Amino acid sequence: MLVENTRLVQIGRAVTPYTQQKGTPIQPWRGESVEAHIEIYPEFRDGLNDLERFDRIWVLSLLHESTGFEMRVIPYRDTLLRGLFATRSPRRPNPIGMSLVTVDSVDIEKGIIRVQGIDLLNNTPIIDIKPYVPQFESIPDSASGWLENGNDTRVADDRFDKTD
Amino acid sequence: MLVENTRLVQIGRAVTPYTQQKGTPIQPWRGESVEAHIEIYPEFRDGLNDLERFDRIWVLSLLHESTGFEMRVIPYRDTLLRGLFATRSPRRPNPIGMSLVTVDSVDIEKGIIRVQGIDLLNNTPIIDIKPYVPQFESIPDSASGWLENGNDTRVADDRFDKTD
Numbered sequence: 001m002l003v004e005n006t007r008l009v010q011i012g013r014a015v016t017p018y019t020q021q022k023g024t025p026i027q028p029w030r031g032e033s034v035e036a037h038i039e040i041y042p043e044f045r046d047g048l049n050d051l052e053r054f055d056r057i058w059v060l061s062l063l064h065e066s067t068g069f070e071m072r073v074i075p076y077r078d079t080l081l082r083g084l085f086a087t088r089s090p091r092r093p094n095p096i097g098m099s100l101v102t103v104d105s106v107d108i109e110k111g112i113i114r115v116q117g118i119d120l121l122n123n124t125p126i127i128d129i130k131p132y133v134p135q136f137e138s139i140p141d142s143a144s145g146w147l148e149n150g151n152d153t154r155v156a157d158d159r160f161d162k163t164d
Numbered sequence: 165m166l167v168e169n170t171r172l173v174q175i176g177r178a179v180t181p182y183t184q185q186k187g188t189p190i191q192p193w194r195g196e197s198v199e200a201h202i203e204i205y206p207e208f209r210d211g212l213n214d215l216e217r218f219d220r221i222w223v224l225s226l227l228h229e230s231t232g233f234e235m236r237v238i239p240y241r242d243t244l245l246r247g248l249f250a251t252r253s254p255r256r257p258n259p260i261g262m263s264l265v266t267v268d269s270v271d272i273e274k275g276i277i278r279v280q281g282i283d284l285l286n287n288t289p290i291i292d293i294k295p296y297v298p299q300f301e302s303i304p305d306s307a308s309g310w311l312e313n314g315n316d317t318r319v320a321d322d323r324f325d326k327t328d
Contacts, residue, residue, distance in 0.1 A: 050310055071210035072213065083213030135308065138301075
């Protein structure tokens, strides 16, 4: 069932060293030391005011290399089939990525957000930026199901590539 | 600039007591004691396996009552104009909501996720469910800019209603 009258607007793009999923960090906090930024297009740059005083932001993106999906997947950190919605697999009904990244600097005029810890492929379309608010979103003791026993895999292999 | 070839698939809907934005909790954790659930449509229910062992989930939704946007807004918790991307205003270029809710129970067969702390209007289209993983996403001391001095408003008024 398609959502009616919905179109996604690209507000910018990711500029990262990652050109294929294999080898890309699995979660944003894994990729700390690479040069990366988000480029926001001119008509949206005024919305970047006040962002620099946040340590972290949510970067919502369209995972453009993701195609198709299955309702059970074996995640990187596990060896068993898990329900898709209990995983962060990029292959989803709506392949929207939520990346929590650290903000180094914001250049409003040029539309450049320098970030650390990004896990997006180069040129991934950006569709939203939201502030990270620990008062709402930091819940250290929240149980995390199968992930509590997961292994410590740090980079992606090719299991979710579209060429699988 | 529209993202090419993108359509959003509705995987379910929110069932909540909230029928208008005015009076709806501002952030999910404010709305703890109401009866609410997410209904997932049949073809996506198998993806709910393993979800119940997570205390919290991210519910991604399409904020269907949100229309239009401006690059500066006065947030509920403030009295000054702020850059849109430094706020959680529902009026955005892509009105995608990210609600962090507590999972009470998951009925895979019926496609019902009973939740606490939801901030969505009744019948809001759901487009994704992701597990909340504190190992990645809980950063208690992350600076939160203007929100650190914000007031303690608990429910919405009508400033972001489409009838403004």
